[in-house]
Amino acid sequence: MNTAHAIRAIVADDEELLRDYLVSKLTALWPELKIIGTAANGIEAAQLIERERPDVAFLDIKMPGATGLEVAQGIEGDTRVVFVTAYDEYAVEAFEREAVDYLVKPVNEERLARTCQRLKKELAAAEPAPQIAQVLKQLMQQAKPQGEGPLKWIRASAGSTTHHVPVAEVLYFQSDEKYTIVKTATAEHVIRTTLTELAAQLDADEFWQIHRSTIVNLNFIASTRRDDNARLFVRIKGTDTELPVSRAYVHLFKQM
DSSP, rough: OOOOOEEEEEESSHHHHHHHHHHHHHHHHHHEEEEEEEEEEHHHHHHHHHHOOOOOEEEEEOOSSHHHHHHTTOOOOOEEEEEOOOHHHHHHHHHHTTOOEEEEEOOOOHHHHHHHHHHHHHHHTOOOOOHHHHHHHHHHHSSOOTTTOOOOOEEETTTTEEEEEEEEGGGEEEETTTTTEEEESSSSSEEOOHHHHHHHHHOTEEEEEEEEEEEEEGEEEEEEEEEOOOOOEEEETTTOEEEEOOGGGGGGGOOO
């Protein structure tokens, strides 16, 4: 990565005081860093990253609209991610092993200074950003309760009726800001479970996350297609539906 230009960063946190605190501390510790924008929720953060392509994104994990994990999964470029988290030690270890940094709330100034030094070194080395999709998959698997098997049924309520949808019949899951759409061959249901939570419960050999907003059932993939801009799409069996694959997940299809 070319470091001749100013390093550009965004900060996303739904708590304004914490967001302002992090911006002020970063400004003091790393004067050359240019904060080009802030976001108060996951949707804003994703849009800001897509529009501005910052060098670094400081993402709170728990945000409305989309979690920091979901935002990170949709990053297309070389943006480095620093998670701001209250997660337990297992998550911290996962981030450390994969060279994705983290900050535990309340953010300690000394720890933030180490993060800045680490980012400076990585950016100066001009090495590609870590494969964030692989990091998050590992984290989600570690978050799954021990001894608990893959999810078999989805409960979707509509008025006074609760539908019990076999997971094996789900074509794909797609997030729609506050909700997740569960698509089968014959129906469409809406649930409040996030894609991050679903990814931790689904069988990873049967369901792949292919985009920040999409998890697909591999058994229902009919074909793949690239458009004129080399973007990859998957077609769902028995439908005209094509789902886009983010660049972070294209490597999954090399084996198919």
